[in-house]
Amino acid sequence: MGENTERHGIPGTIIFDGAEAKRGYGLNKMCFSFNEEANRNAFLADEDGYCRRYGLTDAQRDAIRGRDVLALLEHGGHPYYLAKFAGIFHLDVQDLGAMQTGLSKEEFKARLVEAGR
Amino acid sequence: MARIVGSIMSTHVPAIANALERHDEADPYWKPFFDGYEAVHSWLDEVQPDVAVIFHNDHGMNFFLDKMPTFAVGCAPEYRHGDEGWGIPTVDPYPGHPDLSWHLVEVLVGDEFDITTCQEMLVDHAVTNPMKLLWPGGGVPIVPVTVNTVMFPYPSAKRCFALGEAIGRAISSYDVEPDLRVVIVGSGGLSHQLEGKRAGFINKSFDLRFVESLTDDPRWVTQFSGEDLVKETGSQGVELLMWLAARAALGGSVRRVTWNYHIPISNTAAGTLVLEPAA
């Protein structure tokens, strides 16, 4: 259990509070910049340089390099801003759901259907 | 005095924009969802609103973590749909209704709500998708009211209820256009969670209990804390706060006009509800 879960007590969920907002500020600011196409292209052209401009920590840089959503969340990433990072690679929310739960996309979608029964 | 004709609560899942672009309304995956809007369209034809006040939450479009208001009221002449970064088609700007916006601001601050006013405001799918769903062929001018569900602490359910009530009163005291017909929109929900190991979380029984409560016992959900709501509805299920504010704006007794619920649309339990003031 991470410290966020200790603070808020919701397993599998990081409540994005002040501590996370502080921890993730640079990372989220970078992802927020991806609302502009020129910035998405600049990231793709020079990922290292782009990350450096936003002062990512080593752990955040590694998580961006690894396209590791759970690690990005753990290091202060906010799902709404991270979605803009994922969008660069055309990942939809079911791709992301599957990645985070360790299921295949089909298994993840089946689980959603099951929730409606 | 202006009159509130009713409240429409609607899911705003981004994928709706792609489905509409592909004309997937009759596709077996989408049909149970889109069918729910037929009754909404008939009702809108009947009540003919002139303007929509939309409770919504921002998803990293108009606000960033540098400045995050708890409540914000759009006072802009128009609202532009920004590039959201992940490829849903952008739509033409929606006209605003600045006179009504400023009246809401006057009354809300007078009522001791410490709101942020926005003379420029970008909107995202939380405004554009309900607009497309409700008015496929056009639309009405809008007044967006933004509620923070990005960064904890969120405003409490109790406070969102009070905000909705205050906006209801403010609309009823707007006398610049005495015949103005206002529809309230609550955008978001129902239960869903996009991120973390609990991604895909949906809670049908809580959703149904909540929607039931909106008719006769609308303060029911105000017993839950922000953390409780995340636990019960998922990280993004807290968007039910928009539904609650939209319900509160109607005041006392209401009548349910239509209700549709379908799991899943994308990662979400999708809901569509219309309530109108009881005669």
Ligand SMILES: [Fe+2]
């Ligand atoms: Fe949302």
